[in-house]
Amino acid sequence: MIDAPAPAPSPRIRQSKAALVLASVSLVISLVSCGLAGFVASAADIDLLPVQSEPAEASASQVEAVAHVTLPPGTVFLAAAYSNGLETRLSAKFRIPRTGLDAFVAAGKFTAPLTPGLRAITAKHNVGGGNLWDPDTAVSVSGIEEQQPTTDGTYRSVLFNLDAPDAITVYLHASRG
Template sequence: MKHWRSNLALALSALSLLIVLGQCASDFASDFNTGLQSEPELATASQVEAVAHVTLPPGTVLLSAVYSNGLKTRLVAKFRMPRAALDGFVASGKFTTQPVDGLRPVTGKDNLGGGNLWKPEESIKVAGIDESEAPGPEGTYRSVLFGLDDPDSVLVHLAATKN
Protein backbone atom coordinates (compact mmCIF):
# COMPACT_ATOMS: atom_id res chain seq x y z
CA MET A 1 0.00 0.00 0.00
CA LYS A 2 2.86 2.38 0.89
CA HIS A 3 4.54 1.62 -2.45
CA TRP A 4 1.31 2.44 -4.33
CA ARG A 5 1.00 5.85 -2.59
CA SER A 6 4.61 6.71 -3.42
CA ASN A 7 4.06 5.87 -7.08
CA LEU A 8 0.84 7.92 -7.14
CA ALA A 9 2.59 10.92 -5.58
CA LEU A 10 5.45 10.60 -8.08
CA ALA A 11 3.02 10.33 -11.02
CA LEU A 12 1.08 13.41 -9.86
CA SER A 13 4.30 15.38 -9.46
CA ALA A 14 5.43 14.43 -12.95
CA LEU A 15 2.04 15.34 -14.39
CA SER A 16 2.15 18.74 -12.67
CA LEU A 17 5.62 19.39 -14.06
CA LEU A 18 4.48 18.49 -17.59
CA ILE A 19 1.50 20.85 -17.31
CA VAL A 20 3.69 23.73 -16.13
CA LEU A 21 6.29 23.12 -18.86
CA GLY A 22 3.56 22.87 -21.48
CA GLN A 23 2.05 26.16 -20.37
CA CYS A 24 5.43 27.91 -20.50
CA ALA A 25 6.10 26.62 -24.01
CA SER A 26 2.59 27.56 -25.08
CA ASP A 27 2.91 31.12 -23.75
CA PHE A 28 6.30 31.53 -25.45
CA ALA A 29 5.14 30.32 -28.84
CA SER A 30 1.49 31.43 -28.78
CA ASP A 31 1.90 34.35 -31.16
CA PHE A 32 3.58 32.15 -33.76
CA ASN A 33 1.53 28.96 -33.33
CA THR A 34 -1.86 30.61 -33.68
CA GLY A 35 -1.11 31.48 -37.29
CA LEU A 36 -1.66 35.14 -36.43
CA GLN A 37 2.06 35.91 -36.42
CA SER A 38 4.66 34.67 -38.88
CA GLU A 39 7.77 32.83 -37.77
CA PRO A 40 10.76 35.20 -37.50
CA GLU A 41 12.62 35.63 -40.80
CA LEU A 42 15.89 37.30 -41.73
CA ALA A 43 15.44 40.93 -42.74
CA THR A 44 17.40 43.00 -45.24
CA ALA A 45 18.76 46.49 -44.69
CA SER A 46 15.93 47.92 -46.80
CA GLN A 47 13.37 46.11 -44.62
CA VAL A 48 15.01 47.55 -41.51
CA GLU A 49 14.70 51.03 -43.01
CA ALA A 50 11.08 50.50 -44.10
CA VAL A 51 9.76 48.92 -40.89
CA ALA A 52 11.71 51.06 -38.39
CA HIS A 53 11.46 54.29 -40.43
CA VAL A 54 15.19 54.97 -40.26
CA THR A 55 17.90 55.57 -42.83
CA LEU A 56 21.04 53.49 -42.42
CA PRO A 57 23.95 55.84 -43.10
CA PRO A 58 26.75 55.03 -45.55
CA GLY A 59 29.32 52.74 -43.96
CA THR A 60 26.70 50.85 -41.90
CA VAL A 61 27.32 47.13 -41.46
CA LEU A 62 24.15 45.11 -40.79
CA LEU A 63 25.11 42.38 -38.31
CA SER A 64 21.70 40.76 -37.85
CA ALA A 65 18.08 41.62 -38.56
CA VAL A 66 14.90 39.62 -38.04
CA TYR A 67 11.24 40.46 -38.53
CA SER A 68 7.84 38.86 -38.03
CA ASN A 69 4.49 39.90 -39.52
CA GLY A 70 0.94 39.28 -38.36
CA LEU A 71 -1.19 41.11 -35.84
CA LYS A 72 1.94 43.14 -35.21
CA THR A 73 4.96 43.81 -37.35
CA ARG A 74 8.04 43.27 -35.20
CA LEU A 75 11.64 43.84 -36.19
CA VAL A 76 14.96 43.73 -34.38
CA ALA A 77 18.27 44.72 -35.92
CA LYS A 78 21.86 44.99 -34.82
CA PHE A 79 24.27 47.07 -36.87
CA ARG A 80 27.46 49.07 -36.64
CA MET A 81 27.71 52.56 -38.12
CA PRO A 82 30.37 55.28 -38.18
CA ARG A 83 30.36 57.41 -35.02
CA ALA A 84 30.23 60.57 -37.14
CA ALA A 85 26.86 59.39 -38.59
CA LEU A 86 25.05 59.14 -35.23
CA ASP A 87 23.47 62.62 -35.22
CA GLY A 88 22.32 62.24 -38.82
CA PHE A 89 20.83 58.81 -38.07
CA VAL A 90 18.81 60.22 -35.16
CA ALA A 91 17.65 63.22 -37.20
CA SER A 92 16.64 61.13 -40.22
CA GLY A 93 14.65 58.74 -38.02
CA LYS A 94 12.46 61.59 -36.75
CA PHE A 95 12.53 60.11 -33.27
CA THR A 96 10.13 61.63 -30.73
CA THR A 97 12.99 62.05 -28.25
CA GLN A 98 16.76 62.48 -28.28
CA PRO A 99 19.18 59.81 -27.01
CA VAL A 100 19.50 59.73 -23.22
CA ASP A 101 22.89 58.84 -21.72
CA GLY A 102 22.79 55.59 -19.76
CA LEU A 103 19.30 54.56 -20.98
CA ARG A 104 19.03 50.85 -21.92
CA PRO A 105 15.63 50.43 -23.60
CA VAL A 106 16.71 47.29 -25.51
CA THR A 107 17.56 44.06 -23.68
CA GLY A 108 18.23 40.44 -24.47
CA LYS A 109 14.47 39.80 -24.19
CA ASP A 110 13.92 41.82 -27.37
CA ASN A 111 15.70 39.21 -29.49
CA LEU A 112 13.16 37.81 -31.96
CA GLY A 113 15.33 34.88 -32.90
CA GLY A 114 18.29 36.51 -34.56
CA GLY A 115 20.77 34.03 -33.16
CA ASN A 116 23.54 34.56 -30.66
CA LEU A 117 24.69 37.96 -32.00
CA TRP A 118 21.99 39.78 -30.02
CA LYS A 119 23.87 40.90 -26.89
CA PRO A 120 22.91 44.47 -25.95
CA GLU A 121 24.16 43.98 -22.40
CA GLU A 122 27.77 43.80 -23.64
CA SER A 123 27.93 47.54 -24.33
CA ILE A 124 29.29 49.47 -21.32
CA LYS A 125 28.89 53.11 -22.33
CA VAL A 126 25.39 53.55 -23.79
CA ALA A 127 22.65 55.97 -24.74
CA GLY A 128 19.12 55.07 -25.70
CA ILE A 129 15.89 56.20 -27.25
CA ASP A 130 12.60 54.78 -25.95
CA GLU A 131 9.41 55.46 -27.89
CA SER A 132 7.28 52.99 -25.92
CA GLU A 133 4.96 55.77 -24.74
CA ALA A 134 4.82 57.96 -27.85
CA PRO A 135 5.19 56.16 -31.17
CA GLY A 136 7.25 57.49 -34.03
CA PRO A 137 6.32 57.64 -37.73
CA GLU A 138 3.17 55.73 -38.77
CA GLY A 139 2.52 54.57 -35.19
CA THR A 140 5.74 52.57 -34.94
CA TYR A 141 7.10 52.04 -31.44
CA ARG A 142 10.90 52.02 -31.49
CA SER A 143 13.57 51.38 -28.90
CA VAL A 144 17.22 51.96 -29.73
CA LEU A 145 20.34 51.20 -27.73
CA PHE A 146 23.52 52.93 -28.88
CA GLY A 147 26.71 51.19 -27.73
CA LEU A 148 29.32 53.96 -27.50
CA ASP A 149 32.37 51.99 -26.34
CA ASP A 150 34.28 52.44 -29.62
CA PRO A 151 35.34 56.04 -30.40
CA ASP A 152 35.03 55.44 -34.17
CA SER A 153 31.77 53.52 -34.43
CA VAL A 154 28.40 52.98 -32.76
CA LEU A 155 26.92 49.54 -32.14
CA VAL A 156 23.15 49.86 -32.53
CA HIS A 157 20.45 47.50 -31.23
CA LEU A 158 17.06 48.51 -32.61
CA ALA A 159 13.62 47.07 -31.86
CA ALA A 160 10.51 48.26 -33.72
CA THR A 161 6.86 47.25 -33.37
CA LYS A 162 3.82 48.40 -35.28
CA ASN A 163 0.27 47.23 -34.49
Template sequence: MIETAAPRTRNRSGTAALVLGCISLLLSLIACGVAGLSVDSNDIDLLPVQSKPEVASAAQVEAVAHVTLPPGSVLLTAAYSNGLETQLSAKVRMPRTELDAFVAAANFTTALAPGLRAVDAKHNVGGGNLWDPETAKTISGLDEEQPTAEGTRRALLVNLDAPDAVTVYLYASRG
Protein backbone atom coordinates in the same frame (compact mmCIF):
# COMPACT_ATOMS: atom_id res chain seq x y z
CA MET B 1 -63.31 -6.57 -41.25
CA ILE B 2 -59.76 -5.30 -41.27
CA GLU B 3 -57.92 -5.33 -38.04
CA THR B 4 -55.27 -2.73 -37.32
CA ALA B 5 -52.12 -3.88 -35.67
CA ALA B 6 -51.59 -2.71 -32.14
CA PRO B 7 -48.58 -0.44 -31.66
CA ARG B 8 -45.47 -2.33 -30.69
CA THR B 9 -44.34 -1.97 -27.18
CA ARG B 10 -40.67 -1.62 -26.49
CA ASN B 11 -39.14 -4.46 -24.59
CA ARG B 12 -36.66 -4.03 -21.79
CA SER B 13 -33.68 -5.43 -23.65
CA GLY B 14 -34.14 -2.90 -26.48
CA THR B 15 -34.38 -0.01 -24.03
CA ALA B 16 -31.30 -1.17 -22.17
CA ALA B 17 -29.32 -1.44 -25.43
CA LEU B 18 -30.38 2.10 -26.43
CA VAL B 19 -29.35 3.55 -23.05
CA LEU B 20 -25.99 1.75 -23.12
CA GLY B 21 -25.37 2.96 -26.69
CA CYS B 22 -26.05 6.57 -25.71
CA ILE B 23 -23.77 6.31 -22.67
CA SER B 24 -21.03 4.79 -24.84
CA LEU B 25 -21.38 7.58 -27.41
CA LEU B 26 -21.22 10.24 -24.70
CA LEU B 27 -18.10 8.71 -23.14
CA SER B 28 -16.44 8.48 -26.57
CA LEU B 29 -17.13 12.15 -27.28
CA ILE B 30 -15.72 13.15 -23.90
CA ALA B 31 -12.60 11.04 -24.50
CA CYS B 32 -12.06 12.65 -27.92
CA GLY B 33 -12.40 16.12 -26.41
CA VAL B 34 -9.90 15.36 -23.64
CA ALA B 35 -7.47 13.86 -26.15
CA GLY B 36 -7.76 16.95 -28.34
CA LEU B 37 -6.98 19.25 -25.43
CA SER B 38 -4.02 17.22 -24.25
CA VAL B 39 -2.23 17.26 -27.62
CA ASP B 40 1.04 19.21 -27.36
CA SER B 41 0.30 22.41 -29.27
CA ASN B 42 3.66 24.14 -28.77
CA ASP B 43 4.59 23.72 -32.43
CA ILE B 44 1.07 24.22 -33.74
CA ASP B 45 -0.39 27.70 -33.93
CA LEU B 46 -4.13 27.10 -33.97
CA LEU B 47 -4.85 30.74 -34.79
CA PRO B 48 -1.85 32.15 -36.67
CA VAL B 49 -2.06 35.92 -36.35
CA GLN B 50 1.69 36.62 -36.25
CA SER B 51 4.23 35.36 -38.76
CA LYS B 52 7.30 33.51 -37.59
CA PRO B 53 10.36 35.77 -37.43
CA GLU B 54 12.44 35.87 -40.58
CA VAL B 55 15.69 37.54 -41.56
CA ALA B 56 15.21 41.19 -42.53
CA SER B 57 17.19 43.05 -45.16
CA ALA B 58 18.64 46.54 -44.77
CA ALA B 59 15.80 47.86 -46.95
CA GLN B 60 13.21 46.30 -44.62
CA VAL B 61 14.96 47.81 -41.59
CA GLU B 62 14.82 51.24 -43.21
CA ALA B 63 11.18 50.85 -44.30
CA VAL B 64 9.77 49.48 -41.04
CA ALA B 65 11.80 51.59 -38.61
CA HIS B 66 11.73 54.77 -40.75
CA VAL B 67 15.50 55.23 -40.57
CA THR B 68 18.26 55.62 -43.14
CA LEU B 69 21.36 53.54 -42.56
CA PRO B 70 24.43 55.72 -43.15
CA PRO B 71 27.24 54.81 -45.57
CA GLY B 72 29.73 52.43 -44.03
CA SER B 73 27.18 50.81 -41.75
CA VAL B 74 27.07 47.02 -41.47
CA LEU B 75 23.84 45.19 -40.71
CA LEU B 76 24.97 42.53 -38.22
CA THR B 77 21.58 40.93 -37.58
CA ALA B 78 17.97 41.81 -38.28
CA ALA B 79 14.68 39.97 -37.81
CA TYR B 80 11.16 40.86 -38.84
CA SER B 81 7.73 39.53 -37.87
CA ASN B 82 4.40 40.65 -39.28
CA GLY B 83 0.78 40.08 -38.28
CA LEU B 84 -1.42 41.88 -35.79
CA GLU B 85 1.76 43.65 -34.72
CA THR B 86 4.75 44.38 -36.93
CA GLN B 87 8.02 43.92 -35.05
CA LEU B 88 11.60 44.46 -36.13
CA SER B 89 14.91 44.23 -34.32
CA ALA B 90 18.22 45.16 -35.91
CA LYS B 91 21.83 45.32 -34.78
CA VAL B 92 23.92 47.70 -36.89
CA ARG B 93 27.57 48.73 -36.63
CA MET B 94 28.38 52.16 -38.04
CA PRO B 95 31.21 54.68 -37.86
CA ARG B 96 30.99 56.83 -34.73
CA THR B 97 31.09 59.94 -36.93
CA GLU B 98 27.79 58.90 -38.58
CA LEU B 99 25.77 58.46 -35.37
CA ASP B 100 24.52 62.06 -35.09
CA ALA B 101 23.47 62.12 -38.75
CA PHE B 102 21.68 58.77 -38.33
CA VAL B 103 19.69 60.01 -35.32
CA ALA B 104 18.88 63.35 -37.00
CA ALA B 105 17.72 61.73 -40.26
CA ALA B 106 15.41 59.33 -38.39
CA ASN B 107 13.43 62.20 -36.82
CA PHE B 108 13.14 60.51 -33.44
CA THR B 109 10.64 62.24 -31.16
CA THR B 110 13.13 62.24 -28.28
CA ALA B 111 16.87 62.77 -27.93
CA LEU B 112 19.55 60.25 -27.00
CA ALA B 113 19.92 60.01 -23.23
CA PRO B 114 23.25 58.88 -21.76
CA GLY B 115 22.93 55.70 -19.71
CA LEU B 116 19.40 54.84 -20.92
CA ARG B 117 19.09 51.11 -21.65
CA ALA B 118 15.97 51.31 -23.84
CA VAL B 119 16.57 47.99 -25.62
CA ASP B 120 17.25 44.67 -23.91
CA ALA B 121 16.99 40.93 -24.52
CA LYS B 122 13.16 40.97 -24.66
CA HIS B 123 13.33 43.10 -27.84
CA ASN B 124 15.03 40.27 -29.76
CA VAL B 125 12.46 39.45 -32.45
CA GLY B 126 14.33 36.60 -34.11
CA GLY B 127 15.92 34.88 -31.13
CA GLY B 128 19.46 33.65 -31.42
CA ASN B 129 22.66 34.68 -29.72
CA LEU B 130 23.74 37.65 -31.88
CA TRP B 131 21.45 40.03 -29.96
CA ASP B 132 23.50 41.09 -26.93
CA PRO B 133 22.67 44.64 -25.78
CA GLU B 134 23.36 43.71 -22.17
CA THR B 135 27.11 43.43 -22.91
CA ALA B 136 27.43 47.17 -23.62
CA LYS B 137 29.05 49.14 -20.81
CA THR B 138 29.01 52.75 -22.06
CA ILE B 139 25.60 53.36 -23.56
CA SER B 140 23.17 55.95 -24.74
CA GLY B 141 19.57 55.29 -25.68
CA LEU B 142 16.17 56.61 -26.57
CA ASP B 143 12.65 55.29 -26.17
CA GLU B 144 9.91 57.08 -28.07
CA GLU B 145 6.84 57.66 -25.93
CA GLN B 146 4.80 58.80 -28.93
CA PRO B 147 4.75 56.76 -32.13
CA THR B 148 5.55 58.25 -35.52
CA ALA B 149 2.77 59.48 -37.81
CA GLU B 150 2.56 55.94 -39.27
CA GLY B 151 2.10 54.45 -35.79
CA THR B 152 5.61 53.03 -35.43
CA ARG B 153 7.15 53.08 -31.96
CA ARG B 154 10.94 52.87 -31.84
CA ALA B 155 13.59 52.23 -29.19
CA LEU B 156 17.33 52.53 -29.62
CA LEU B 157 20.40 51.54 -27.63
CA VAL B 158 23.85 52.71 -28.72
CA ASN B 159 26.92 50.81 -27.54
CA LEU B 160 29.71 53.42 -27.24
CA ASP B 161 32.44 51.06 -25.98
CA ALA B 162 34.57 51.09 -29.17
CA PRO B 163 36.47 54.31 -30.00
CA ASP B 164 35.86 54.44 -33.77
CA ALA B 165 32.53 52.63 -34.27
CA VAL B 166 29.20 52.29 -32.48
CA THR B 167 26.82 49.35 -32.36
CA VAL B 168 23.18 50.37 -32.61
CA TYR B 169 20.41 48.10 -31.33
CA LEU B 170 17.14 49.18 -32.92
CA TYR B 171 13.65 47.90 -32.10
CA ALA B 172 10.54 49.06 -33.95
CA SER B 173 6.92 47.94 -33.55
CA ARG B 174 3.61 48.94 -35.07
CA GLY B 175 0.15 47.68 -34.35
Protein backbone atom coordinates in the same frame (compact mmCIF):
# COMPACT_ATOMS: atom_id res chain seq x y z
CA MET C 1 -61.56 2.85 -10.70
CA ILE C 2 -58.96 0.82 -12.39
CA ASP C 3 -56.06 2.58 -14.00
CA ALA C 4 -55.73 1.73 -17.58
CA PRO C 5 -52.30 0.61 -18.69
CA ALA C 6 -50.23 3.39 -20.21
CA PRO C 7 -50.27 3.31 -23.93
CA ALA C 8 -47.05 2.00 -25.53
CA PRO C 9 -44.87 4.79 -26.93
CA SER C 10 -45.29 5.26 -30.58
CA PRO C 11 -42.43 4.20 -32.86
CA ARG C 12 -41.79 7.90 -33.64
CA ILE C 13 -41.20 8.74 -29.97
CA ARG C 14 -38.83 5.80 -29.61
CA GLN C 15 -36.90 6.93 -32.69
CA SER C 16 -36.73 10.50 -31.37
CA LYS C 17 -35.38 9.32 -28.03
CA ALA C 18 -32.81 7.13 -29.76
CA ALA C 19 -31.71 10.04 -31.96
CA LEU C 20 -31.42 12.30 -28.89
CA VAL C 21 -29.29 9.73 -27.05
CA LEU C 22 -27.01 9.24 -30.07
CA ALA C 23 -26.63 13.02 -30.52
CA SER C 24 -25.75 13.42 -26.84
CA VAL C 25 -23.16 10.65 -27.00
CA SER C 26 -21.72 12.18 -30.17
CA LEU C 27 -21.49 15.60 -28.49
CA VAL C 28 -19.68 14.15 -25.47
CA ILE C 29 -17.21 12.27 -27.70
CA SER C 30 -16.59 15.45 -29.76
CA LEU C 31 -15.96 17.57 -26.66
CA VAL C 32 -13.56 14.99 -25.22
CA SER C 33 -11.73 14.77 -28.57
CA CYS C 34 -11.39 18.56 -28.85
CA GLY C 35 -10.16 18.81 -25.29
CA LEU C 36 -7.62 16.06 -25.90
CA ALA C 37 -6.45 17.70 -29.13
CA GLY C 38 -6.05 21.04 -27.33
CA PHE C 39 -4.08 19.40 -24.53
CA VAL C 40 -1.76 17.64 -27.00
CA ALA C 41 -1.26 20.86 -28.98
CA SER C 42 -0.42 22.88 -25.88
CA ALA C 43 1.89 20.18 -24.54
CA ALA C 44 3.72 20.04 -27.89
CA ASP C 45 3.79 23.88 -28.13
CA ILE C 46 1.74 23.89 -31.35
CA ASP C 47 -0.08 27.10 -32.22
CA LEU C 48 -3.49 26.04 -33.52
CA LEU C 49 -4.37 29.54 -34.70
CA PRO C 50 -1.12 31.06 -35.97
CA VAL C 51 -1.56 34.81 -36.26
CA GLN C 52 2.12 35.74 -36.24
CA SER C 53 4.72 34.68 -38.79
CA GLU C 54 7.86 32.95 -37.62
CA PRO C 55 10.81 35.36 -37.43
CA ALA C 56 12.74 35.60 -40.68
CA GLU C 57 15.94 37.35 -41.65
CA ALA C 58 15.34 40.99 -42.57
CA SER C 59 17.23 43.07 -45.10
CA ALA C 60 18.63 46.55 -44.59
CA SER C 61 15.83 48.00 -46.73
CA GLN C 62 13.21 46.25 -44.54
CA VAL C 63 14.85 47.73 -41.44
CA GLU C 64 14.66 51.20 -42.98
CA ALA C 65 11.04 50.73 -44.10
CA VAL C 66 9.65 49.17 -40.91
CA ALA C 67 11.61 51.26 -38.39
CA HIS C 68 11.44 54.53 -40.38
CA VAL C 69 15.19 55.10 -40.20
CA THR C 70 17.92 55.79 -42.74
CA LEU C 71 21.12 53.80 -42.40
CA PRO C 72 24.05 56.18 -42.86
CA PRO C 73 26.84 55.54 -45.39
CA GLY C 74 29.40 53.10 -44.03
CA THR C 75 26.83 51.05 -42.11
CA VAL C 76 27.86 47.44 -41.48
CA PHE C 77 24.72 45.33 -41.24
CA LEU C 78 25.19 42.59 -38.62
CA ALA C 79 21.79 40.93 -38.12
CA ALA C 80 18.07 41.62 -38.37
CA ALA C 81 14.88 39.63 -37.88
CA TYR C 82 11.30 40.44 -38.81
CA SER C 83 7.96 38.92 -37.83
CA ASN C 84 4.55 39.99 -39.09
CA GLY C 85 0.94 39.17 -38.21
CA LEU C 86 -1.23 40.82 -35.59
CA GLU C 87 1.96 42.65 -34.63
CA THR C 88 4.86 43.77 -36.75
CA ARG C 89 8.12 43.24 -34.88
CA LEU C 90 11.66 43.91 -36.03
CA SER C 91 15.03 43.81 -34.32
CA ALA C 92 18.29 44.84 -35.96
CA LYS C 93 21.93 45.12 -35.01
CA PHE C 94 24.32 47.13 -37.14
CA ARG C 95 27.46 49.22 -36.82
CA ILE C 96 27.67 52.84 -37.99
CA PRO C 97 30.63 55.21 -38.08
CA ARG C 98 30.73 57.38 -34.96
CA THR C 99 30.46 60.42 -37.24
CA GLY C 100 27.08 59.13 -38.51
CA LEU C 101 25.28 59.15 -35.13
CA ASP C 102 23.81 62.65 -35.37
CA ALA C 103 22.63 62.09 -38.95
CA PHE C 104 21.04 58.74 -38.01
CA VAL C 105 19.11 60.28 -35.09
CA ALA C 106 18.03 63.32 -37.14
CA ALA C 107 16.90 61.24 -40.14
CA GLY C 108 14.89 58.93 -37.85
CA LYS C 109 12.79 61.82 -36.54
CA PHE C 110 12.51 60.14 -33.16
CA THR C 111 9.86 61.48 -30.78
CA ALA C 112 12.13 61.03 -27.75
CA PRO C 113 15.58 62.49 -27.13
CA LEU C 114 18.87 60.63 -27.20
CA THR C 115 19.55 59.98 -23.51
CA PRO C 116 23.05 59.15 -22.18
CA GLY C 117 23.06 56.00 -20.04
CA LEU C 118 19.58 54.84 -21.15
CA ARG C 119 19.40 51.07 -21.78
CA ALA C 120 16.35 51.09 -24.02
CA ILE C 121 17.09 47.62 -25.44
CA THR C 122 17.49 44.33 -23.59
CA ALA C 123 17.63 40.66 -24.54
CA LYS C 124 13.81 40.53 -24.65
CA HIS C 125 13.80 42.78 -27.73
CA ASN C 126 15.48 40.07 -29.84
CA VAL C 127 12.85 39.03 -32.40
CA GLY C 128 14.83 36.31 -34.14
CA GLY C 129 16.81 34.69 -31.36
CA GLY C 130 20.40 33.80 -32.08
CA ASN C 131 23.62 34.70 -30.36
CA LEU C 132 24.44 38.00 -32.09
CA TRP C 133 22.04 39.95 -29.88
CA ASP C 134 24.14 41.06 -26.91
CA PRO C 135 23.11 44.56 -25.78
CA ASP C 136 23.85 43.73 -22.14
CA THR C 137 27.60 43.55 -22.89
CA ALA C 138 27.79 47.28 -23.69
CA VAL C 139 29.35 49.40 -20.96
CA SER C 140 28.98 52.95 -22.26
CA VAL C 141 25.53 53.47 -23.79
CA SER C 142 22.97 56.00 -24.91
CA GLY C 143 19.43 55.22 -25.89
CA ILE C 144 16.12 56.35 -27.28
CA GLU C 145 12.81 54.95 -26.08
CA GLU C 146 9.78 56.42 -27.78
CA GLN C 147 6.56 56.80 -25.82
CA GLN C 148 4.74 58.24 -28.84
CA PRO C 149 4.55 56.17 -32.04
CA THR C 150 5.32 57.31 -35.55
CA THR C 151 2.41 58.32 -37.79
CA ASP C 152 1.70 54.66 -38.68
CA GLY C 153 1.76 53.49 -35.04
CA THR C 154 5.32 52.16 -34.90
CA TYR C 155 7.11 52.30 -31.56
CA ARG C 156 10.91 52.31 -31.64
CA SER C 157 13.65 51.73 -29.10
CA VAL C 158 17.36 52.13 -29.80
CA LEU C 159 20.49 51.36 -27.81
CA PHE C 160 23.81 52.82 -28.93
CA ASN C 161 26.87 50.90 -27.73
CA LEU C 162 29.56 53.59 -27.48
CA ASP C 163 32.41 51.33 -26.30
CA ALA C 164 34.45 51.40 -29.57
CA PRO C 165 36.26 54.66 -30.38
CA ASP C 166 35.48 54.81 -34.11
CA ALA C 167 32.16 52.97 -34.51
CA ILE C 168 28.83 52.64 -32.72
CA THR C 169 26.97 49.36 -32.51
CA VAL C 170 23.25 50.06 -32.81
CA TYR C 171 20.52 47.81 -31.44
CA LEU C 172 17.14 48.75 -32.86
CA HIS C 173 13.68 47.39 -32.08
CA ALA C 174 10.48 48.46 -33.82
CA SER C 175 6.95 47.19 -33.22
CA ARG C 176 3.48 48.04 -34.44
CA GLY C 177 0.10 46.53 -33.68
